[in-house]
Amino acid sequence: MKKFVQLLCAALLGTGLIAAAQAAEPAPLPATSIYRIPPLTLVDQDGHSFSFASLVGTPRLLGMFYASCQMACPVEIETIKQIEHAVAKAGATPISVVLVSFDPTHDDVAVLRKAAVQHGVSAPEFLLTRAMTGDIGMLGGVLGISWRPLPGGGFQHNVVVALLDREGRIIATDPANGRIDPAFVAAIVREERATR
Amino acid sequence: MLRTLTGLLMLLAALVPWPARADAAAARFVTVPGGHFVSSLLDGTRTVTVRVAPFAMMEKPVTEAQFAAFLRAHPEWQRGRIAPLFAGPNYLAGWLTPTDPGDAQAARRPVTAVSWFTARAYCDSLHAELPSWYQWEYAAAASSSSRDARAGMIRRNAILAALMRATGQRPGLIGQRPANVYGLRDLNRLIWEWVSDYGAMFPDVNGDVGSAGSGSVLRLCGGAALAFRDPSDYALAERVAALSMLAPADSSPFVGFRCVRNLGDAP
Amino acid sequence: MKRILATAIALALGCAALASNVHASPLPAGWACTPATCGAPEGKPIVEQLLPPPQVPARITRRYPAKVIVNLEAREVVGTLADGVKYDFYTFNGTVPGPMIRVRVGDTVEIRLKNAHSDHMPHNIDLHAVMGTGGGAADSIVIPGHEGAFEFKALHAGFFVYHCAMAPAAVHIANGMYGAIMVEPADGLPRVDKEFYVMQGEFYTPGAYMQPGLQPLDMKKLLDEQPTYVVFNGRVGSLTGDHALRAREGQTVRFFFANGGPNLTSSFHMIGGIWNTVWPWGGSNEDHNVQTISVPPGGTVIADMKLVVPGTFMLVDHAAVRMFNKGALGQLVVSGPEQPMLYRALWNRPFPPASAMPTAATSAH
Numbered sequence: 001m002k003k004f005v006q007l008l009c010a011a012l013l014g015t016g017l018i019a020a021a022q023a024a025e026p027a028p029l030p031a032t033s034i035y036r037i038p039p040l041t042l043v044d045q046d047g048h049s050f051s052f053a054s055l056v057g058t059p060r061l062l063g064m065f066y067a068s069c070q071m072a073c074p075v076e077i078e079t080i081k082q083i084e085h086a087v088a089k090a091g092a093t094p095i096s097v098v099l100v101s102f103d104p105t106h107d108d109v110a111v112l113r114k115a116a117v118q119h120g121v122s123a124p125e126f127l128l129t130r131a132m133t134g135d136i137g138m139l140g141g142v143l144g145i146s147w148r149p150l151p152g153g154g155f156q157h158n159v160v161v162a163l164l165d166r167e168g169r170i171i172a173t174d175p176a177n178g179r180i181d182p183a184f185v186a187a188i189v190r191e192e193r194a195t196r
Numbered sequence: 197m198l199r200t201l202t203g204l205l206m207l208l209a210a211l212v213p214w215p216a217r218a219d220a221a222a223a224r225f226v227t228v229p230g231g232h233f234v235s236s237l238l239d240g241t242r243t244v245t246v247r248v249a250p251f252a253m254m255e256k257p258v259t260e261a262q263f264a265a266f267l268r269a270h271p272e273w274q275r276g277r278i279a280p281l282f283a284g285p286n287y288l289a290g291w292l293t294p295t296d297p298g299d300a301q302a303a304r305r306p307v308t309a310v311s312w313f314t315a316r317a318y319c320d321s322l323h324a325e326l327p328s329w330y331q332w333e334y335a336a337a338a339s340s341s342s343r344d345a346r347a348g349m350i351r352r353n354a355i356l357a358a359l360m361r362a363t364g365q366r367p368g369l370i371g372q373r374p375a376n377v378y379g380l381r382d383l384n385r386l387i388w389e390w391v392s393d394y395g396a397m398f399p400d401v402n403g404d405v406g407s408a409g410s411g412s413v414l415r416l417c418g419g420a421a422l423a424f425r426d427p428s429d430y431a432l433a434e435r436v437a438a439l440s441m442l443a444p445a446d447s448s449p450f451v452g453f454r455c456v457r458n459l460g461d462a463p
Numbered sequence: 464m465k466r467i468l469a470t471a472i473a474l475a476l477g478c479a480a481l482a483s484n485v486h487a488s489p490l491p492a493g494w495a496c497t498p499a500t501c502g503a504p505e506g507k508p509i510v511e512q513l514l515p516p517p518q519v520p521a522r523i524t525r526r527y528p529a530k531v532i533v534n535l536e537a538r539e540v541v542g543t544l545a546d547g548v549k550y551d552f553y554t555f556n557g558t559v560p561g562p563m564i565r566v567r568v569g570d571t572v573e574i575r576l577k578n579a580h581s582d583h584m585p586h587n588i589d590l591h592a593v594m595g596t597g598g599g600a601a602d603s604i605v606i607p608g609h610e611g612a613f614e615f616k617a618l619h620a621g622f623f624v625y626h627c628a629m630a631p632a633a634v635h636i637a638n639g640m641y642g643a644i645m646v647e648p649a650d651g652l653p654r655v656d657k658e659f660y661v662m663q664g665e666f667y668t669p670g671a672y673m674q675p676g677l678q679p680l681d682m683k684k685l686l687d688e689q690p691t692y693v694v695f696n697g698r699v700g701s702l703t704g705d706h707a708l709r710a711r712e713g714q715t716v717r718f719f720f721a722n723g724g725p726n727l728t729s730s731f732h733m734i735g736g737i738w739n740t741v742w743p744w745g746g747s748n749e750d751h752n753v754q755t756i757s758v759p760p761g762g763t764v765i766a767d768m769k770l771v772v773p774g775t776f777m778l779v780d781h782a783a784v785r786m787f788n789k790g791a792l793g794q795l796v797v798s799g800p801e802q803p804m805l806y807r808a809l810w811n812r813p814f815p816p817a818s819a820m821p822t823a824a825t826s827a828h
Contacts, residue, residue, distance in 0.1 A: 036279045038317065135320060137392060141313055141444040142281050146395025148329065151235075151244045156396045286580070286608040349683050353669070357679030359583065360551040360638075388583075423630070428686050433631040434584060441585035441606050441629075448607050450583045 033168035034142045040134030044127040045112040059095050059191045063161040064145045066103035067115040076159050077119045079176040092189040101130040102147045225252040226379040248334045254454035256370045256381050257306035260297040266318050267295045282313035286447045304369040306452040312444035315390045319455035326392035327456040336383040338376040356431040358385035390453040394439045493649035494620040494747040500649040501569035504530035513562035516696045519658040520565040523647050528569035536577040537586035545699035547675035553638035559697025560662035561642030568620040575612040578605040589628035592644050600628035620648040622745030622763040624721050641723030656714035664723040665690035688726040693785040695793045702793030712799025715769045724760025731756045734777035740767040755781050772806045773799040
């Protein structure tokens with residue numbers, strides 16, 4: 001019985017907290033902000049966890065990957081690095097990168113850390129993450145990224161890297177396939193300068 | 197003490213808005229035993245045998261009444277409130293109001309004109325998810341007498357005929373045909389159904405995967421001949437083509453869905 | 464001296480002509496794009512006036528390249544395949560075939576394709592008049608309730624089929640989703656008095672020919688290429704009886720004839736007539752005095768006939784079972800005075816059997 005009362009109280013308290021959180025909510029996100037997807041908690045290669053929506057406030061490059069990927073994902077990461085290099089050469093500050101794994105079953109923090117070392121990327125500029133809670137399918141959907149596990153292992157998937165403005169609107173996308181698209185670089189430079 | 201507690205409970209019951217369930221019978225999940233089967237989709241150019249783990253699938257497609265109950269409990273997915281990222285202007289376009297399908301048969305009619313995002317959100321609210329293509333295909337391969345009835349030309353013909361007969365009409369009512377050997381109903385002849393990985397069903401012409409809705413290889417006139425193990429299964433080709441041309445925010449008046457639970461998932 | 468000069472000039476002109484012949488298009492004048500005919504679109508964009516078959520849009524009198532906008536809608540409709548027989552058609556603009564489009568070589572054509580909200584399937588359009596991936600198919604896929612558009616330059620004059628190419632294309636075509644587009648040569652085709660638009664197609668139903676009721680597509684018959692119906696303009700009787708085509712003696716009529724298929728080649732013939740002029744394959748070459756023309760699926764012909772005598776002329780696929788048993792039959796009723804100098808009946812009477820006529824051979828013994 002006592003336990004039941006505790007549960008009830010916890011439930012009440014929870015409801016109160018949610019209400020308080022709603023009251024303290026900042027200005028609403030634009031209608032097309034991808035931070036509107038249902039709540040997602042991510043953890044990065046250093047074991048830091050954070051909510052996906054907390055990425056709001058600064059422009060970012062956002063994409064998806066999986067660590068055991070042999071071809072497309074290494075190319076994706078290297079392309080992003082070259083894009084950032086081109087951004088720096090154009091006199092702007094490279095913007096931060098977040099990649100989310102669509103293979104959370106295998107990509108734990110240790111695997112992410114190993115992948116980060118292997119590709120020479122580090123937090124906080126370049127986060128390799130996986131979801132702890134929430135539906136990464138929703139994230140894939142808004143980014144235009146699809147994947148399907150293949151019977152022989154690995155995934156059939158596509159690659160999209162999106163440039164998000166500070167409020168989470170997709171400004172431009174790139175297939176990150178090894179070719180550096182000057183228009184995509186220019187979009188990043190513009191966005192970074194505009195929000196400096 | 198007990199009395200006070202009871203009082204508190206009653207007060208709580210009055211305060212907490214339970215989702216209205218009067219007209220929306222809870223979805224029944226049916227266990228589908230695992231097994232091997234040969235998928236109609238090629239892996240590139242290879243035929244693949246797929247091992248499917250046992251899972252639980254909704255006996256019927258989600259009904260309009262069930263979806264209406266979900267919308268009342270989750271107003272953020274209602275037409276008019278939903279972010280444009282998740283649904284376009286055709287989302288539930290035929291409904292009378294954002295929560296009322298305006299259909300006397302709402303408890304027996306499959307909900308359609310829902311986007312992939314909203315279907316996903318619905319399943320999530322039941323602690324379930326959309327089936328993968330392989331799960332759906334495996335379940336739908338069964339007839340009322342066989343676990344894999346796909347090769348039968350008469351059945352294929354009947355499926356295609358049923359889908360074409362619905363031309364220009366709203367989808368028919370659930371439960372007018374016998375269940376298949378697993379106890380699942382209306383997988384083939386009523387509507388198309390969303391699957392979780394529909395966007396990655398086909399490699400692109402150049403070997404990459406097109407994004408969802410791009411349809412990749414199916415965009416080419418002869419593409420269908422390259423995409424399926426058996427290109428003469430027109431009923432399946434129609435279904436896959438209809439799905440693969442949709443973007444995840446699109447809604448189509450003949451695309452509905454049902455949910456699955458991987459066995460072991462919390463109910 | 465004068466003569467030498469003239470010879471030199473003639474020689475020079477001849478050489479120039481020869482040289483230009485080497486590079487010039489082998490086509491008759493006006494059938495291919497030249498800088499003169501294919502410049503940037505002029506004038507206001509023209510919205511194509513689309514008419515149901517067998518009607519043909521007005522011939523083009525314009526002599527400059529224009530922008531032409533074509534509004535098409537994919538519609539899945541229950542329609543009549545024969546008296547008492549219904550079928551779930553896939554159509555462009557609700558008719559089988561879809562409306563004939565008529566533009567001029569060098570025009571810039573904008574194809575707008577809507578897919579009706581009540582449809583099931585994604586649809587698209589592949590026009591054989593287009594130079595471009597899939598004839599526009601890849602860039603015109605629309606799901607129900609969506610619309611799309613693409614643009615092409617009509618580089619080649621000719622009469623071309625268009626059709627839906629959405630997977631599985633054989634099903635979309637078998638359900639009637641085709642039509643045709645005439646890209647007129649720069650100076651137009653020779654004038655005629657009447658023009659008709661007829662398109663052949665097959666339908667595959669589980670029910671036998673003329674079995675009443677709503678008939679679905681029979682996949683087995685489609686795969687075996689054994690149609691139940693072979694018809695003109697989407698139904699048995701679309702061009703007979705009250706719907707027969709009509710003309711007057713002395714007129715020259717033109718058929719824009721196309722074959723949607725999906726599988727059978729048509730042997731297009733007019734019973735009681737000879738085609739004075741045809742443009743086989745819908746291309747630039749003319750041929751004359753032709754009886755029967757092969758028109759493959761996804762192919763066309765333009766066929767002219769001067770009507771010199773009155774009567775009822777039957778338009779058929781001369782593969783005879785198709786005209787007698789599957790529906791490939793139309794009528795052209797020509798009115799006017801009899802022309803006994805050209806054609807007349809002589810007699811039709813009994814004659815005695817051979818046994819009633821004793822011969823020298825049999826009576827000799």
